[in-house]
Amino acid sequence: MLGPTQISQQSGAPTVHPVVNRFVLLRSLMQRVVVFVVLLVLMSLLPRLLPGDTLDVLLDSNVQRGLQNSEIADLRDRLGLAGSLVEQVGRDLARLAHGDLGYSLLHGAPVSHLLADALPWTALLIALATPIFLGVGVTLAAEAGRQPGARADRVITTSMSLLTSIPPFITAVLLFLCFGILWPVLPTGGAEPLFPAETPLLRAQEILRHAFLPSLALALHEVVRYFFVLRGEVAVLASRAFVLNGRSRGISGWRERRDYFGRNLLAVVCARLGQSVASLFTASLFVEVIFSYPGVGALTYHAVLDRDYPLLQGAIAVLALLVLGLTWLLDALTEILTRRG
Known part of the structure; x- marks a missing residue:
């Protein structure tokens, strides 16, 4: 009797060795490291090409009248704003290479402390938005794709096509108007009330109420992307022999959606999830500004408006590190799921 290896060799099927997967993952990791370094260089260079700098923001016209040019030049040197563009970028990269994110003069605090305070709020929005867009996107895609061309498919696909034409900041504004002004049932600003509750349970409820609309705006931004990708996968699966055989044996409803569609979509969902993480961090920029959310x-x-170079570079560096790391882990998980079939 021939073993599985001999059968694959005689049939001409290629044998995939685990080392190949490790090499692919290592190459993907090195590509992300290169992207991270290039991004750091760009985020140090590009803000300095904008008109004005940190000192120009700090010095208003009244204060500037009382300072001599020599004093302003001395301040610029002490703030690390003197020298050529290459020298300034080199100082930024050397500081970041030592793990020093710098100090924000406009906030009067180290950048690491500012990011440590703001990052949990952004993570909360993304954590709340992820199950919403995954659940809604996968469910609608399964309903539309399991019978392509049917009435449910036409209605859902048309609705998703209309939703995809709305940018995320417009969606956030519409939610703000609907549930904050026309029907004021949810808070539309901040992460907590002005006077937070004393008990942990009530405070957690208040935090969730404040985070609901921003997270919903982020979720609607991703639902459409997942729907169109997964609907095509479901439509292909619906024509496969194992699905047709299952339906002929009377399998339908929740069991069909879970066992025949849901499990076969896991690899696609994980592969798309990496792009969603980067997209959500980008969309949070608009959503948090609209809802005055402290993420x-x-x-x-505000770092861009204030020309706060250390804060801008630190925020981009931390976000890039998180996004690139998470996408690499999700790519590894997708590779595992794909190999398992």
Whole structure:
């Protein structure tokens, strides 16, 4: 009797060795390291090409009248704003290479402390948005793709097509208007009330209420992407022999959606999830500004306006490290799921 290896060799099927997968993952990791370094260089260079710098923001016209040019030049040197563009970028990269994110003069605090305070709020929004867009996106894709061309498919696909034309910041504004002004049932600003509750349970409920609308705006941004990708996969699966055989044996409803569609979509969901993480961090910039939410997105937005170079570079560096690391882990998980079939 021939073993599995001999059968695969005689049939001409290629044998995939685990080393190949490790090499692919290592190459993917090195590509992300290169992207991270290039991003750090760009985020140190590009903000300095904008008009004005940190000192120009700090010095208003009244204060500037009382300072001599020599004093302003001395301040610029002490703030690390003197020298050529290459020298300034080199100082930034050397500081980041030593793990020093710098100090924000406008906030009067180390950048690491500011990010440590803001990052949990952004993570909360993404953590709440992820199960929403995954659940809704997978469910609608399964309902539309299991019978392509049917009435449910036409209605759902048309609705998703309309939703995909709305940018995330417009979605956030519409939610703000609907549930904050026209029907004011949810808070539309901040992460907590002005006077937080004393008990942990009530405070957690207040935090969730404040985070619901921003997380819903992020979720709607990703639902459409998942729907169109997964609907095509479900439509292909619906024509496969094992699904047709299952239906002929009377399998339908929840069991069909879970066992025949859901399990076969896991690899696709994981592969798309890496892109969703990066997209959600980008969309949080607009959503947090609209809802005055104290996350990394709002912090980055104000850092651009204030020409706060250390804060902007630190925020981008931390976000890039998180996104690239998470996408690499999700790529590894997708590779495992794909190999398992």
